[in-house]
Amino acid sequence: MATIPADYSAAPPARDNYLTHGRGILSWLCTLDHKRIGVMYLVSILAAFLLGGIFAILIRTELLTPEKTIMGADTYNQFFTLHGAIMTFLVIIPGIPAALGNFVLPIMLGAKDLAFPRINLLSYYLWVAGALFSVLAIVMGSVDTGWTFYIPYATDTTMGGVIPVLMGVFVLGFSSIFTGLNFIVTIHKMRPPGMGWFELPLFLWALYATAVIQILATPVIGITGLLLIAERVGQFGIFHPGLGGDPVLYQHFFWFYSHPAVYIMILPAMGVISEIISIFSRKHIFGYHFIAFSSIAIAMFGFIVWGHHMFVSGQSTLISVIFSLLTYSVSIPSAVKVFNWLATMYGGSISLRAPMLYALAFIFIFGIGGLTGLFLGALATDVHLHDTYFVVAHFHYVMMGSTLIAMIAGIHHWWPKMVGRMYNEAAAFIAWVFVFVGMNLTFFPQFIMGAHGMPRRYYNYPPEFENLHQMSTWGSYLMAVGFVIIAAYLLHSLFAGRTAPANPWGGATLEWRCASPPPHDNYPVTPTAGDPYDFSDLKYNPQTGDYESDRGPAAS
């Protein structure tokens, strides 16, 4: 590792980078460059997040008072369905793998692109098609079934938007599958010299485990969506009891995917956190092998617990007991990760930059979210907590508070690499306060409400819950303010931000060795990989704000 690799001297100047390579809208829409596709995904997913977020704010505003506040009951049902469907299928499931993974994975591997660049572009356009179907659904008469589309209501409701949404879900499933397929083959076949499985950065282990779930689970929601469309259009009678079908079977089909789907959401998030914790503690990740294997374990265990969504559905007692027991198994690898992150931080030199702030928030919030999952996994307590706000609070803690916060952390972490600009740290801190306080204020009262019996998806509620609902709503407004501030300073950085060096945070993974933003081809020559968490050779240069490696200056 002492010799200076030849690739650095051949690095092109920063001005020629993937953003400037090729001009005009077609060069973006027809691009095969994983970095541009990642950026397009990021913009699109954040737009979908805005839409889903608007529905959320409207829902919370309606719940300010126990009676009607701003909308009718049917509208309310449509809004929570659309909020759920958009956030789940358009934002959180694709989220980190599509928006960050597409950009980062090849550069982390020292590769020039993913294995199948055209399939990558296809994956993006399938996402766009799915998004258009969802918009179409809103226009064509909306949906009010809840994002779970349980039968028989989903077949019998007269709302015209059900079929477009299901077609959107089907198409989005393939978008997800193609992304996962691409990632698996890339990690299998395109690792650089020196990078065996146990020199892979943990973000890539996480993306790999996620991709395995995407391949194995997503087709089942595909067939479920098709069958549901068939039930509605042709009255096939597979699930509808009026025609001799079995509605609980539908729930098995639905949750066989939708439970592993939540691990598609959380695993990449945990991968992001592993990277950030290590870098911002200036310390080698603790328990690399444990974290790597725990990603695979979570992926595998995630497939055998889906029935815990069905404890009160009519599922048999035997199977419910088995699922309840198995559900506990998933908590173990998750806890392993949390302990390893904490151990990484212990004795480290912690720097509280924006990515680290969000990573720390993740650990706190995920701790709560994960632990409350145990209450829900216990069959006896779940019978009381099912379909209450306790469930809503739990999944928002893990989906919004953990996955989304990790996505924000990742955006802040790789922002300099992606756009070549630094953002304003003070503004980032202020936004973080709003988001963190807002998130907890929104969802913690919901645990209390739920435990006291407040049902979910209810338009009106008994007046005793009013105070908690109002707290929750004000929390959501605070969160919204936080997101607006984030958007503001990130957009501002695009025009007026300080030019970013190649390695502003001092990371040891390969993506910090190419310029910020990277050139079109990433690396003229494949770099050799070392230990992705060994920071010993990185020295901070205060003049450039760059961490320089004595493996050779980073390409600039």
Added chain:
Amino acid sequence: MSTATDAESHAVHEHPPHLAHHFDTEEQQFEADVQGMWLFLATEILLFAGLFCAYAVYRAHHPEIFYHAYKQHYLSVFWGSVNTALLLVSSFTIAAAVWCAQHNYQKWLVWMLVATLALGSGFLVVKYIEYSHKIHSGLLWGTGFNPQKHGHGHDDEHNDAHDEAHAATAHADEHEGDDALHDEPADAGASADTSAEDQLQWVYEPGGTGPRGLLEPGSAIELSEDEQVRNVQTFFGIYFLMTGLHGLHVIAGLLAITWLLVKALKGHFTAAYFTPVPIVGLYWHVVDLVWIYLFPLLYLIH
């Protein structure tokens, strides 16, 4: 691009025209392509898995429905066997096409692809024959299940009424169709006691009722003459969904093979580069594999 010096020809060889810029060697690219296709095929297997699961659940708990469908010869074992043979041979021809490409027999490659297309199209023709027979006989899913005594004279007007009834129910015009159905002698839902002798009986039961077989555990799945098998339409729901989805995959496969054929005719495939042929071949083999399981499950229930 033919060059004199070793270094340059080596350089040309290093970046052959079919090697993508992000791969280092053609072997790496080929193995990546094969892996990618197998991962996609894994998702196809899991897509059909849902239908196989639905089949398993309904057959396990309502075996009398499936046995009844078999006993009534609703499906033609002959045509099913023909279809099986067609797909098996087409699997061979596309594997042979790969062999031809590997050995640079361009003309034979084209013929093998043509043969695969012909056999696959034959499959679709047989499917059309089967489906139209079922539509004609009222052997459809859900509320469309309206069986006539197969093959033996019922007047065409009666048939047309059924077709209209079915067509009407399939569209937004619910009421007209339902009235047509309710006009039939054997009324859905009501216990069918007396009806025309040469008309088969069928009954829908809402989900709150169980199959007769389970009321008396261990009772035979064969029912006596005057007993009604309930919810036979479930069999056809599953049949049409499984064969329909499979048929769509056959069509998609034929489109892909046509694309291969066009490229093969233009001479794009040589022993140096023929990757799309085995890749599409893999997909076609899975289409065949699914049918290998569909055939005994749907046609050979005894």
Added chain:
Amino acid sequence: MAEQATHGSHQHDDVGHHVPLWLLAAVLLVLLVLTFITVGSVWWIDLGHTGNLLMAMIIATIKGTLVALYFMHLRYDKPIIAIILIAALFFVALFTIVALIDTGQYQPDITDYRAVDPDARSAPLLQLQQ
């Protein structure tokens, strides 16, 4: 181009090892014979409802294995390909088996309901809305 083709073909004898044509034909023959056996067994053997199903599935699996190993080249590919296929089949089995167990367990609830509620028998056909 010709040089490239021959140069390439040397390289590509290693890429995608080819299955000999006679072997492909032999596999086809076996597949057709097995199909004949499956269909014919309707008349020759009766192992009971479950037995017949099992036999048909075993024969189908043999056919499928032959297609995968030889037509799909699985026998000569790297192990990861087989792992992908087996993983997919494992999850199909997992899902189907759990669904079968659960549905089997709650069938008595359905029949009990019918026994309790006499109206369930004569309930009218459900009018489905579009």
